[in-house]
Amino acid sequence: MTTFPIEQIRADFPILSEKIRNKPLVYLDNAASCQKPQAVIDSIVQVYSHEYANIHRGVHTLSVKATDRFEAAREKIRGFINAASHKEIIFVRGATEAINLIAQSYGKSKFQAGDEILISAMEHHANIVPWQMLCQQMGAVLKVAPMNLQGELLFDEFEKLLSAKTKLVAIAHMSNALGTINPVEKIIAAAHARQIPVMLDGAQALPHMQVDVQALDCDFYVFSGHKLYGPSGVGVLYGKQALLESMPPYQGGGDMIRKVTFAETEYAGLPHKFEAGTPAIAEVIGLGAAVDYLNRIGLDAVAAYEAELLAYATEQALQIKGLRIIGQAAEKGAILSFTLDRIHPHDIGTMLDSLGVAVRAGHHCAMPVMDFFEVPATARASFAMYNTRQEIDVLMAGIQSIIEVFG
């Protein structure tokens, strides 16, 4: 852990010096949203102070400048996930909108009644509900690959569910409620062997590991900016160019057209075809700054540091009597979801908050996961690259005290 520049990183995030209820903030709700480094905050101030206008339209200087910054951010993000072309990077509001786009554009135009979409038992509602909506519209069928009690995908069962009817596999790269990292290489190989495309929900995975969409050979990869130390309100749909070309637009409006008459409209080419209306200009530029920041630190170093944090937190948690870890996959990201005997997660959340510790308490937008583990909710501490062992000590001491006061 000594080589990781943790002190420098912490100093880059102004919010980490805040006091919450007169205690130093211990922010462990990173799977819900990450805090922002000064570089991201500065980039947004810079846009609005010096470089802001609408993009792709004006001939005036500011519009050209804003367009350059916006498209430069697209190029940074292309490089970050190693997409083959900037045309494959579509800006949307977040991972949720990206999945809805795939369902309503790709799914609606290519699936037929009886076709199947295969997801897993550990999905976020964002990777369940858009498919259920599509199934209702088309008569398609949603299939769910099961997991075991450690929270690991049962790969053999997954493979058995792949059939001639399967038209898309849509699966979390990393589970938000459990931390499980799915064997995406095997999943993609098994699906591609049957000519089935694969969408990965990378909202949780991308902040914690280097992702190369070409090496993975996934067909779609979606993620949100706000979980990647960037602004909220922006996310990315990556899709292979040929697939995106074959899909109809998702929304109509300005910026996505080449020529409009009242009789017909000729659509713009990629990526603009899927970017109707004025996008989140400053947020996209801010996301570009977040990617620059992460590149400077290096995601491999982040992954190694976070793995040590998780190992330490897990070891400490297992020593607490009455604490049950929900999600104990062998391959796991920096998420510690847990319950305490006879103490509801909401009480845990409120009590930890009084100590300055921010955790999530609830179903984590994954109610089927809660049902599977037969818990109404869990408390979840999720770590980021700016968290420390000392913060985990504060968390564990807090949990011990809660157990004492509940008696």
Next chain:
Amino acid sequence: MFDDLRDLYQEVIFDHNRNPRNFRVMADANRQVEGFNPLCGDRLTLYLKIDEHVISDASFQGSGCAISTASVSLMTEIIKGKTEAEADALFHQFHQITTGKSEDIQLEAIGKLAVLAGVREYPARVKCATLAWHTLDAALKNEAKSISTE
């Protein structure tokens, strides 16, 4: 360690959470309503026996946080023997006290329910305290089989 929380987690609340009162299925109930708080997963079933507009018995089953468990436990104690109109008046008083919308909050009017008044400082937890009472409201109106705080 939790000094800041003394207004929210009073000893009475821990007591009712550890030993909830009237925690049983009521076979001869003539009103039965489910209450659900989807945000936290609190779930309860409220049973009432109402004879001639008087609540002669009240009980519940379910699971939830300490605030919601104590709230429903205290409620079943306090409404027993009350008329439907009296219970309805208590619902409105309780709602005002926990949401802090009334200027002249009179804690003495609600007796020992006052221990739950502390939730008004914790907006994220108000629904935990009010779930039981919204469920009671539905049971008194006799119009729903299940209610949700969302």
